[in-house]
Amino acid sequence: MPNKIKCTVTECQYNSAVECGAPMIQVERNNSGSASNSDQTKCETFKPKHM
Template sequence: MNILPNIKCSVTECSYNKNVQCDAPMIQVARDGNLNHAQNSDNTKCDTFKPKS
């Protein structure tokens, strides 16, 4: 599995979080909710999140 370089993640509840680095094979980011346009980072979300089991 390839680790994406320099992707910081502070969401410790995510199974891809390894020592504050994301080790997901890809990252998918989407607009949050029903927004047509994102104007800042608060309007986005990480769809790659996978809770730890």
């Protein structure tokens, strides 16, 4: 059974009932040489919903 990924970014087209439905998740560092907490990372999978 696949893991569920919680996502509260409702503006993303992959968000469905506060869960990420993307086929793959890519997370990058947020302009830093190394990350030591979640504030230093960002989701590269985000795609805005078409309104």
